[in-house]
Amino acid sequence: MSASPHDGTQSKLAAQASEGAQHEHPTWAIYKWVALILTAVTVVEIWCYYLPAFVATPMFVPTLLVLSAFKFAIVVMFYMHLRYDHPLFRALFSGPLAIAMTTIVVLLFLFGKLAIR
Amino acid sequence: MATVIIPASDAGHGYTTTGLPSRKIAIWAFIGSECMLFASLISTYLIYKGRSLTGPFPHEVWKDPATGHVFKPILNIPVTSVSTFVLLMSSLAMVLALAAVENRDIPKHTFGERVLGNSRLWLFVTALLGSTFLSFQAYEFTSFVHEGLTIRTNLFGSSFFTLTGFHGAHVTAGVLWLLTLLGIDFKRGLGPADALNVDIAALYWHFVDVVWIAIFTLVYLIK
DSSP states (O other), X not given: OOOXXXXXXXXXXXXXXXXXXXXXXXOHHHHHHHHHHHHHHHHHHHHHHTOHHHHTSTTHHHHHHHXXXXXXXXXXXXXXXXXXXXXXXXXXXXXXHHHHHHHHHHHHHHTTSSXXX | OOOOOOOGGGTTSOBOTTSSBHHHHHHHHHHHHHHHHHHHHHHHHHHHTTOOSSSOOSSSOEEOTTTOOEEOOOOOHHHHHHHHHHHHHHHHHHHHHHHHHHTTTSOOOSHHHHHHTOHHHHXXXXXXXXXXXXXXXXXXXXXXXXXXXXXXXXXXXXXXXXXXXXXXXXXXXXXXXXXXXXXHHHHHOXXXXXXXXXXXXXXXXXXXXXXXXXXXXXXXXXO
16 A cells, blocks of 8 residues: 555554554553442442342432443443543444443333333 | 555554554444343343242242242342452453553563563453353352242243343353463463454453443342
């Protein structure tokens, strides 16, 4: 493949190639903190499960969903390096994920598991 | 037409016109499709939740009207909490394995640097933790069957075994993939040139982990 000297996108794409091959990764310290946070959040989730007074409140399910989404997000951002990686990878993951989440919510409405009162 | 300059050292590694490795784009596209597969399984579980006519049930006691036998809530949260912790820690071991492969050529001076830079150790630990998770799942499935819940018992059993069984099959594939990488590492050593291969395996492994994060909350904790 020959490179044209007048092609303005050439250097940008070459930089992208380099970025795609060797993107920046977090350090051991960040990995350690992510693991500690994941453990702590999991402990909080289980603690919530064993609190009957909290389970009976309307806040129980939203709290667990938020904690679970937080754990999901930090694994994807730091362990899967999506925070540091090329935007195309972010799009390839978040696009189908958005479709998947929308499908779950729509099906739950359709089958009467969720309702707007 | 836009052209891309690829470093000579990367020639033949399959780069797309975006300048990104085609295999990495492929694994992200695959993970995207897997999101939709697990979304369909999770939504099926949630739709069927609470619609079983006979027990055992996940969180409630059930008395069989025919025999009078009382079935306890079948989900064992303490055991599953431990297996969840095991899978989360396997993700930590996996990122350390990838970092060790990427930094193989950097000299290690201290004991800590040598431990952190040992890709064989971290690949082995990841595969071991994955196998431990599978052992917990085998124990859980066996105890459920002994307590009277099979894939044919009720809607809960059908959707639960299908969802967690599919996840377990993915973990099994991941463990085999990790053992293959470990074998290659012992045979010829994995270095920075192999980082993309390990990165792709790591992405798959972390995806299996994030799916379990969702399953643990939606299936086990939410009553």
